[in-house]
Amino acid sequence: MTDTQRxxxxxxxxPANDRPARRHGGAKVIAAIVTLSVIMAAVAxxxxxxxxxxxxxxxxxxxAGSFIGxxxxxxxxxxxxxxxxxxxxxxxxxxxVYYSGWLEPFKADFAATAARAGAMTLVQMDPTNVSLTAIAxxxxxxYLESYARAVRAYKAPVLLSFGHxxxxxxxSWAYKHSSPAAFVAAWRHVVTLFRTQKVRNVTWVWTVNNIxxxxxxxxxxxxxxxKSYVNWVGIDGYFTTSTEAFSTVFGxxxxxxxxxxxxxxxxTETSATPATAQPAKxxxxxxxxxxYDLLGFIWFDSAFKIDWRLSAAAISAFRKDAVKYRGGHS
Numbered sequence: 001m002t003d004t005q006r007x008x009x010x011x012x013x014x015p016a017n018d019r020p021a022r023r024h025g026g027a028k029v030i031a032a033i034v035t036l037s038v039i040m041a042a043v044a045x046x047x048x049x050x051x052x053x054x055x056x057x058x059x060x061x062x063x064a065g066s067f068i069g070x071x072x073x074x075x076x077x078x079x080x081x082x083x084x085x086x087x088x089x090x091x092x093x094x095x096x097v098y099y100s101g102w103l104e105p106f107k108a109d110f111a112a113t114a115a116r117a118g119a120m121t122l123v124q125m126d127p128t129n130v131s132l133t134a135i136a137x138x139x140x141x142x143y144l145e146s147y148a149r150a151v152r153a154y155k156a157p158v159l160l161s162f163g164h165x166x167x168x169x170x171x172s173w174a175y176k177h178s179s180p181a182a183f184v185a186a187w188r189h190v191v192t193l194f195r196t197q198k199v200r201n202v203t204w205v206w207t208v209n210n211i212x213x214x215x216x217x218x219x220x221x222x223x224x225x226x227k228s229y230v231n232w233v234g235i236d237g238y239f240t241t242s243t244e245a246f247s248t249v250f251g252x253x254x255x256x257x258x259x260x261x262x263x264x265x266x267x268t269e270t271s272a273t274p275a276t277a278q279p280a281k282x283x284x285x286x287x288x289x290x291x292y293d294l295l296g297f298i299w300f301d302s303a304f305k306i307d308w309r310l311s312a313a314a315i316s317a318f319r320k321d322a323v324k325y326r327g328g329h330s
Contacts, residue, residue: 067296069095076110106150122159136185148197164207167220180222210237234268246288267297271308279317
């Protein structure tokens, strides 16, 4: 991972001051009203996921190869980037992702737009410059309770993660900045709070960075919150050289994860720079998902800091491989 990547790849909101939300009234959340027809269409399109309790799997389980997802740089302010990607590749993503700064409300409007397009939303909730101990002790419960109520009111399925890439060292909540024990306590508190708020439409995704031994990114095992608090595992990893393969980028991390849980795995961020021979990497990505029996992947389509977008040659390769992956349908 390069120094640029270590700074983080995402356009996140400016971090809030490290202040307890309970003492300052919390954040106001505006929950969009989603019609029953949209909700039912979304659930039918996804084919899954109404998680009643984080300790138990979804009643309708995804199969391997269920997902081709997308992150677009303009999400959640706009869905235009996702639409443009679909028009260019002919591939309609069925998962979209956005990164949520601390004290930001749940973007129900974006999630509803995604649902109408046949996609479920993954929210990466990031506690930038916020004390994990303060979160675990309940000092931000006003904010978390309002967020939970908004997600519950939305009703359709939501994938939710907290403090992604915690085994990397580039975020305030992560390795070398906060302890694994503090992270685990905060994760468990967030999940438990949603549980007490009777939020039944969330699938919890524990999102880790891929192990990179040469740059000191360790196994995520010390940050594991326990099987009662996680539904899926997400792995973030990128192809940065022409010699890398799916087995080298993701294989060691999959083995590490499988040593602690059998939960389904989704590649939650991946891409390849044009210099890596993108068409070959795309073919290897689709093949790797099948070989390792994973849920699917989310393509990181952004030129923020590094240009991860598809080249002209890669667009046609992406469409061709997606059609084969989906059994003849794009």
